[in-house]
Amino acid sequence: MPTFVYMTRCDGCGYCVDICPSDIMHIDSTYRRAYNIEPNMCWECYSCVKACPQQAIDCRGYADFAPLGHSVRVLREEEKGTISWKIKFRDGNEKDFVSPIRTTRWGSIKAPADYEAPSAEAMKSQELAHEPDALNIEALPALTPDKFKQGVV
Amino acid sequence: MALFSRRKTVFVDADILVVGGGMAGCGATYEAGYWGRDLKVVCVEKANIERSGAVAQGLYAINCYMGMQWDENQPEDHVRYCRNDLMGLVREDLGYDIARHVDSTVHKFEEWGLPIMKDPETGRYLREGKWQIMIHGESYKPIVAEAARKAATEVYNRIMVTHLLTDAKNPNRVAGAVGFNVRNGDFHVFRAKAVIVAAGGASHIFKPRAVGEGMGRTWYAPWSSASAYALPILVGAKMTQMENRIVLTRFKDGYGPVGAYFLHLKTYTQNAYGEEYESRWYDHTRQLVGDYVDRHPVPTCLRNHALLEEVKAGRGPIRMVTTEAFQDPHKETVGWENFLGMTIGQAVVWASQNIDPKHTNPELTTSEPYVMGSHATCSGAWSSGPEDYAPDEYQWGYNRMMTVDGLFGAGDTIGGTAHKFSSGSFTEGRIAGKAAVNYVNDLKTDRPQVSEKEYEDLKRTVFQPLETYRVGRNEIVAGTVSPSYLLPIHGLQRLEKIMDEYVGGIGAHYTTNEPMLTRGLELLGMLKEDLDSLGAEDLHQLQRAWELQHRVLASEAVTHHTMFRTETRWPGYYYRADHPALDDDDWHCFTLSRYDRESGEWAMEKAPVYHIVD
Numbered sequence: 001m002p003t004f005v006y007m008t009r010c011d012g013c014g015y016c017v018d019i020c021p022s023d024i025m026h027i028d029s030t031y032r033r034a035y036n037i038e039p040n041m042c043w044e045c046y047s048c049v050k051a052c053p054q055q056a057i058d059c060r061g062y063a064d065f066a067p068l069g070h071s072v073r074v075l076r077e078e079e080k081g082t083i084s085w086k087i088k089f090r091d092g093n094e095k096d097f098v099s100p101i102r103t104t105r106w107g108s109i110k111a112p113a114d115y116e117a118p119s120a121e122a123m124k125s126q127e128l129a130h131e132p133d134a135l136n137i138e139a140l141p142a143l144t145p146d147k148f149k150q151g152v153v
Numbered sequence: 154m155a156l157f158s159r160r161k162t163v164f165v166d167a168d169i170l171v172v173g174g175g176m177a178g179c180g181a182t183y184e185a186g187y188w189g190r191d192l193k194v195v196c197v198e199k200a201n202i203e204r205s206g207a208v209a210q211g212l213y214a215i216n217c218y219m220g221m222q223w224d225e226n227q228p229e230d231h232v233r234y235c236r237n238d239l240m241g242l243v244r245e246d247l248g249y250d251i252a253r254h255v256d257s258t259v260h261k262f263e264e265w266g267l268p269i270m271k272d273p274e275t276g277r278y279l280r281e282g283k284w285q286i287m288i289h290g291e292s293y294k295p296i297v298a299e300a301a302r303k304a305a306t307e308v309y310n311r312i313m314v315t316h317l318l319t320d321a322k323n324p325n326r327v328a329g330a331v332g333f334n335v336r337n338g339d340f341h342v343f344r345a346k347a348v349i350v351a352a353g354g355a356s357h358i359f360k361p362r363a364v365g366e367g368m369g370r371t372w373y374a375p376w377s378s379a380s381a382y383a384l385p386i387l388v389g390a391k392m393t394q395m396e397n398r399i400v401l402t403r404f405k406d407g408y409g410p411v412g413a414y415f416l417h418l419k420t421y422t423q424n425a426y427g428e429e430y431e432s433r434w435y436d437h438t439r440q441l442v443g444d445y446v447d448r449h450p451v452p453t454c455l456r457n458h459a460l461l462e463e464v465k466a467g468r469g470p471i472r473m474v475t476t477e478a479f480q481d482p483h484k485e486t487v488g489w490e491n492f493l494g495m496t497i498g499q500a501v502v503w504a505s506q507n508i509d510p511k512h513t514n515p516e517l518t519t520s521e522p523y524v525m526g527s528h529a530t531c532s533g534a535w536s537s538g539p540e541d542y543a544p545d546e547y548q549w550g551y552n553r554m555m556t557v558d559g560l561f562g563a564g565d566t567i568g569g570t571a572h573k574f575s576s577g578s579f580t581e582g583r584i585a586g587k588a589a590v591n592y593v594n595d596l597k598t599d600r601p602q603v604s605e606k607e608y609e610d611l612k613r614t615v616f617q618p619l620e621t622y623r624v625g626r627n628e629i630v631a632g633t634v635s636p637s638y639l640l641p642i643h644g645l646q647r648l649e650k651i652m653d654e655y656v657g658g659i660g661a662h663y664t665t666n667e668p669m670l671t672r673g674l675e676l677l678g679m680l681k682e683d684l685d686s687l688g689a690e691d692l693h694q695l696q697r698a699w700e701l702q703h704r705v706l707a708s709e710a711v712t713h714h715t716m717f718r719t720e721t722r723w724p725g726y727y728y729r730a731d732h733p734a735l736d737d738d739d740w741h742c743f744t745l746s747r748y749d750r751e752s753g754e755w756a757m758e759k760a761p762v763y764h765i766v767d
Binding site for chain 2 (some may be wrong): 002013018019020021022023025026037039040041042043044045046047059061062063064065066067068069070071072074078080081082085087088089090091093097099100101102103104105106107108109110111112113115116117123124126128129130131132133134136137139141142143144145148149150151152
């Protein structure tokens with residue numbers, strides 16, 4: 001369902017342009033508002049819909065297989081840590097869903113350089129960062145194969 | 154010439170350059186930042202790492218988690234599972250390596266804030282299946298991107314990397330990469346001691362089922378443009394198992410995932426007449442592949458095969474029986490949130506067609522083929538294995554280093570390691586990131602040299618489509634038809650048609666043979682020549698032009714590999730009609746290719762499959 005932008009809601013902020021993974025949300029040079037320049041390269045990922053501060057972007061199902069009259073609307077609230085969906089069927093039925101999106105504060109991830117610097121010995125070991133502790137087992141598993149078999153097993 | 158001389162060139166020097174900021178690229182960046190405290194780690198991404206790669210939309214499950222802390226699975230079990238699913242052929246050394254590390258990755262994800270569902274009784278992660286755990290993953294990618302941004306010295310968004318650079322003295326050594334900024338058109342030259350390619354696999358090389366507006370609703374993201382393969386191929390890195398394309402059984406039109414439906418909701422399939430059909434094709438399948446059909450779980454390709462045969466026999470459409478499970482409100486919620494979390498388009502298709510799975514059993518279909526390295530398939534670069542146990546033939550340098558010095562890979566880029574998915578791709582990025590730090594440290598003062606001629610020549614090549622369009626556009630009144638140039642969409646549609654008809658796409662029932670492949674290569678050769686005439690109206694189209702270049706080169710690799718392997722190893726993914734059976738005597742091996750960019754020739758060879766797990 002390619003995205004489209006409502007003329008009266010878009011203020012041309014460009015958040016959608018900045019986030020679109022497919023580089024298809026661009027600013028129209030005449031109206032100074034965003035639009036989808038290449039609907040057939042839209043994955044309907046909703047990244048732009050979620051990012052729009054004005055709720056100006058919506059989707060209309062792909063014309064080649066989606067009959068009109070439906071909608072799937074979303075509200076992503078970072079501070080609340082939730083995403084809310086409203087699905088409206090062509091026949092008018094509706095379904096609502098809410099899910100959490102994050103359990104920690106945005107920006108709270110500790111940078112790898114803020115951990116104690118690894119030893120020279122660790123550098124040459126097979127362990128990755130935070131191992132073995134982060135595995136929650138005593139030691140990183142290893143193989144000591146005595147033979148390598150060829151053919152069907 | 155003014156066009157070229159006016160254009161600004163930006164130079165970036167790095168110790169480690171990570172190309173692609175998806176799951177694998179973020180893992181590589183994080184780990185390189187952890188181990189390389191004094192190194193400059195640069196991540197470059199053609200979109201914005203906040204929402205890029207295959208996980209841009211989110212995920213509802215992590216499909217690769219051992220659960221070693223609860224003794225749920227051991228890495229050996231995962232190796233056996235992958236080997237079984239891929240009909241015997243995986244790099245067991247690499248797969249074991251991912252499996253032994255992946256739990257620490259997932260535990261960090263949870264610490265960073267990814268909501269992982271818990272079993273209320275045991276307190277453990279809620280299992281969807283043996284390997285899968287369920288998450289609320291709408292913000293999976295933004296969370297992972299935050300970790301990568303904190304690890305990187307610099308992140309460059311909106312730069313499409315088009316080519317890797319090689320050392321002026323040693324053509325088999327990487328020296329960096331070039332690309333262009335899709336917003337301002339600056340040419341970027343990244344000079345680096347090590348490069349980790351963590352770019353995306355390939356959608357849109359075979360004609361998709363929807364060719365109108367819905368062509369964007371491919372199973373794999375339309376922005377996965379085969380850079381994972383084209384970048385290493387162009388500098389002569391060996392590739393493996395490129396014939397091992399994947400076909401997905403999915404909900405019709407939206408390609409919504411079926412994993413949670415089968416595994417967690419316990420829904421099942423039946424034909425149009427309400428009959429179970431898989432057992433009907435057992436004897437037939439056994440004749441093709443022998444006792445691989447008796448393995449558990451039944452390999453993904455063979456389940457596709459039964460579905461395809463049933464449809465060919467005229468008893469389609471195949472449906473997923475959801476009406477029973479969806480009477481349970483909890484299961485209904487899981488079924489819908491599963492789509493909203495990772496394939497919103499399927500929810501839209503169902504809403505638009507009044508399909509409520511509580512009352513209607515939705516149709517399934519098989520997708521067009523894709524080439525990638527992280528799902529139930531393992532195309533990609535041939536890489537060196539872990540130092541502590543990989544067999545000698547799989548080990549020539551640092552872990553995850555390709556056959557080009559200093560060139561590493563992870564995720565879709567690395568071949569032979571199926572079923573790594575998001576968590577395994579991030580983990581493989583971490584493995585490559587640490588190995589690249591060791592590589593760079595061991596170099597000491599030895600740094601590769603970039604020749605000015607090489608990047609200046611590439612600059613001309615990269616921007617040529619803008620010039621071709623500018624000149625050619627004046628010849629015609631208006632419109633898209635020009636005698637002097639092809640637009641990227643023209644080339645893409647020709648590529649998809651060639652691959653579909655000659656290399657085993659949907660239009661050919663996934664079937665090909667040597668004469669078809671030979672003809673396909675002839676047509677691909679002409680398409681490759683025509684790519685010199687690509688015209689790009691603006692920088693967005695220039696990005697499309699280079700995505701097409703990458704797709705065509707990967708497609709050529711796929712076709713050569715498919716020609717080389719004279720058997721049908723994965724019925725349900727593709728069929729060599731001239732060699733319809735599996736042939737373990739001659740083909741229990743990997744296929745390897747190497748491209749010579751000077752001559753344009755492909756050299757094929759076999760490599761042994763070593764089983765290191767019983």
